[in-house]
Amino acid sequence: MKVLQVQLEVGVDPAEVGRARRWARSRLVGSGIGADEPVAETLILLISELVTNAVVHTGCPAVLRMLFPSAPAAPVRVEVADTSQAPPAPRHAGREETGGRGLELVDGLADRWGWQPEGGGKQIWCEVDRGAVLT
Numbered sequence: 001m002k003v004l005q006v007q008l009e010v011g012v013d014p015a016e017v018g019r020a021r022r023w024a025r026s027r028l029v030g031s032g033i034g035a036d037e038p039v040a041e042t043l044i045l046l047i048s049e050l051v052t053n054a055v056v057h058t059g060c061p062a063v064l065r066m067l068f069p070s071a072p073a074a075p076v077r078v079e080v081a082d083t084s085q086a087p088p089a090p091r092h093a094g095r096e097e098t099g100g101r102g103l104e105l106v107d108g109l110a111d112r113w114g115w116q117p118e119g120g121g122k123q124i125w126c127e128v129d130r131g132a133v134l135t
Contacts, residue, residue: 002070004031010062010080012055020051020064031068033076039130042109043076046126049102050080053124058084060121075111075127083121 008023010016024047028040047064054062060083067077088103106113110126117123 001074004068004070005065006068007063007065010051010055010064012059012061014052014055016055017048017051021048024064024066027066031066031076033068033130039076039128042128043078046106046109046128047078047080049105050078050124050126053088053102054080054082058082058086060084073130075129077125077127079123079125081118081121081123083119085117085121087122088115088124 006027008020010020021044024044025035025040028043029035033040033043043066047066051062051064054060062080062082065077065079065081067079069075106126109128111129113124113126115122115124
């Protein structure tokens with residue numbers, strides 16, 4: 001099966017999160033996933049959370065990758081790699097906290113997710129089945 005892989009280098013500026021979302025939307029459309037499809041909204045939210053985590057929590061540049069398999073039923077994969085060796089640390093934010101829910105959102109929205117070492121850092125990945133919907 002062929003896989004189209006696209007990637008974007010992301011700097012440590014929090015404004016990069018918005019740039020990553022805009023870039024991802026255009027790549028989704030280019031891959032045949034309409035911007036208004038529920039799976040697109042799910043992917044954009046996941047990308048936003050993963051890139052935010054990389055930018056805010058590591059202070060390192062990152063690389064955002066999107067992998068689109070040619071098979072229509074195959075899941076779309078998102079990867080964010082950074083140079084920090086610190087593993088992701090899911091936590092449960094209190095009701096009054098304004099942050100700390102990123103990985104909980106990823107866990108709730110992605111069909112699968114995980115992390116693995118990559119080079120001198122790590123890669124956090126998630127997959128969304130094409131039939132998945134934002135709930």
